[in-house]
Amino acid sequence: MIDLKDKQIILASGSPRRRELLSAMDIPFTVDTGNTFDESWSGDTPHEKVPELMAEGKSFGFHRELAGNEILVTSDTMVLCGTEILGKPKDRDDAIRMLKLLSGRGHQVITAVTLRDREKKKTFSVTSNVFFKELSDSEITYYLDTYKPYDKAGAYGIQEWIGYIGISRLEGSFYNVMGFPASRFYEELKAFLD
Secondary structure: OOOOOOOOOEOOOOOOHHHHHHHHOOOEEEEEEEOOOOOOOOOOHHHHHHHHHHHHHHOOOOOOOOOOOOOEEEEEEEEOOOOOOOOOOOOHHHHHHHHHHHOEEEEEEEEEEEEEEEOOOOEEEEEEEEEEEEOOOHHHHHHHHHHHHOOOOOHOOOOOOOHHHHHHEEOOOOOHHHHHOHHHHHHHHHHHHH
């Protein structure tokens, strides 16, 4: 168990998966999603740097000043397939397009996390390589109709049906693909508290 040294952890994320993973690590926290950050970036930003920019932007866009005993945790997950960034699908057609793009090939999932208190900040990112088998049209439509993954980058959740039947190989952290690099976060939080 990590010694928080009387610090309060605030998770500034509405993601149920991030809440689930942080809870499973036995780290007490509260959730506060108030934010003024506009999630946009310049077209010349290197793709792999976008999650770090978003995580830091969410941190500094937090709606209030931090108290002296608070540590704010913000995060951003991006699916990168070739040179295309896949965010959350706009609608069913966009989700179908994304899953067809991911079908039969590899892609990267990059999750960045920013830890910040009143004196310092630390941002890091973790990359996992995910490989899908060829997905049939019926598998794609079944998944979308049954699981409705419209709140997930890349239109899929590795921990859902499509992950069980469709992911043939994974290099890196499973939890990173879920949206939060748990093991790396634990080590970074310990170092941040020292």
